[in-house]
Amino acid sequence: MKVVLNLRKINLAVLIMGLCSSSTNIAPPTTANHSSVAGSSQTTTTTTTSLNTNSSSGISSNISGNSRFSSPSSGDDVGPGGQILPHSNLKMYTFAELKTATKNFRNDTILGEGGFGKVYKGRIEEKTGSKLNSNASVVAVKKLNSESMQGVEEWQAEVIFLGRLSHPNLVKLLGYCYEDEELLLVYEFMQRGSLENHLFGRGSTIQPLPWDIRLKIAIGAARGLAFLHTSDEKVIYRDFKASNILLDGSYNAKLSDFGLAKMASVSQSHVTTRVMGTHGYAAPEYVTTGHLYVKSDVYGFGVVLVEMLTGMRALDDERPPNQRNLVEWVKPYLTNHRKLKNIMDPLLEGRYPSKAASQVARLALTCLEPEQKARPSMQEVVVTLEQLSGIKERPKVPRMQHPSPRSPYRYGQQPLHHRSTVHAKDDVNRQRRDALKGT
Incomplete structure (x- = not known):
């Protein structure tokens, strides 16, 4: 055990030196955007993971000025504000600072828990010279479980990727702590938690997501993935799922938890790696062969689209x-708009544009193609979803049919809760008159 801990210290020490050498100014980041926080993910993995590096020097090279990260390709037009930073600008926090920020990691500050460890809500007072600012920054603090070796590797991956990647649809990593055996990460706070909580959570604080918000979240998450896929040194996210999509106060979606992310050069068709991720979201080619493609992420996106529908x-x-495997069960429903109505989320209460829902279902089906080459790119997914966002729900107006003694409408009487009480009474009286005429 001591040997393992010593090796861990060596790897992390090299990583920290790489972080420090990449920028002479490891200053505290600005706090203007701290109104938004990273939560936790609950990952069910099939086996253990490792970074896409073979040595500690490989880890540091990913952070240094000669990083393998390149600028986004010229074709990256999937959203404003995305860039790969030339230097990491993460702040190094002390364990004492984070202990104070989370009230000694008190249980009532816990936001969630995953394989890495627990995530706490904290408040950090930023110093200006010798004085403390009156406005504290709200943050999320992820604390490594000291017994988790997988957590160590994920901690390293988070620092490598989020330390350099910057995009409106990626959660911002503010800094880290490496002190003795304590490893922690500090993120911006995301007020509305994860998409998973909103889709499947229960309780008075969880409000059902209306159609337009669901589509907004899907577009944001798609932009985040497209940004990762279109850099010269492509990043494969590898663990796309609802619990890793976090929402700020305006329901803007941001991808979190880069612990399983991998890099693939343009010359590589795929990366061969140990199978990791979450059951139900992992692409079939990855599960069966261990070959990880950029479009393996597209499959996971398709699964989440089905969950949102x-x-x-x-x-x-x-x-x-x-019905236990959602994708296998609902595939036949995704191609038929009449069948689709039977599986749409009842919490939507029918308030969605059926045309847009049908096209989202068809998009999900293409993302779930068994052959990875047949799936669309994430740039294509973004374009399709943005076009669908212009389709609005039409008010349900009854369509007239030939007079009938049973029903004055082609599809039966419109539900009363959509209409005024005056109209409802008129309908009842009309039905009674028609019935009498029929007799």
């Missing part, structure tokens, strides 16, 4: 056996 989890043992 249906309000059901990708895997759920409480459903009947033939």
Whole structure:
């Protein structure tokens, strides 16, 4: 055990030196955007993971000025504000600072828990000279479980990727702590938590997401993935799922948890790696061969689209056996707009444009193609979703049919809750008169 801990110290020491050498100014980041926080993910993994590096020197090279990260390709037009920073600008926090910020990691500050460890809500007082600012920054503090070696590797990956990647749809990593055996990460705070909580959570504080917000979240998450995929040194996210999509106060989506991310050069068609991720979201080619493609992420995006349409989890043992795997169960429903209505999330209460819903369902189906080459790129997904965002829900107006003694409308009487009480009474009286004429 001591040997393992010593090796961990060596790797992390080299990583920290790489961080420090990459920028002479490891200053505290600005706090203007701290109104938004990273939560936690609950990852169910199939085995252990490792970074896409073979040595500690490989880890540091990913952070240094000669990093393998390149600028985004010229074709990256999927969203403003994205860039790969030339230097990491992360702040190094002391363990004492983070202990104070989280009230000694008190249980009532816990935001969530995953394989890495627990995530706490904290408040950090920023210093200006010798004085403390009156406005504290709200942050999320992820604390490594000291017994988790997988957590060490994920901590390193988070620093490598989020230390250099900057995009409106990626959660911002503000800094880190490496002190003795304590490893922590500090993120911006995301007020509305994860998409998973909003889709599947229960309680008075969880409000159902209306259609337009769901589409906004899907577009934001798609932009984040497209940004990762279009840099010269492509980043494969590898663990796209609802719990890793976090929402700020305006329901802007940001991808979090880069612990399983991998880099793939343009010359590589795929990366061969140990199978990792979450059951139900992992692409079939990755599960069966260990070959990880950029479009393996697209498959996971398709799964989340289906979850957003249906309000059901990708895997759920409480459903009947033939319905436990959501994707396998609903695929036949995604191509038929009439069948689609039967699986749409009842919390939407029918308030969605059926045309847009049908096209989202078809998009999800293309993302779920068994052959990775047949799936669309994330840039294409972004374009499609943005076009669909212009389709608005039409008010449900009854369509007239030939007079009938049973029903004055082609599809039956419109639900009363959509109309005034005066109209409802008129309908009842009309039905009674028609019935009498029929007799």
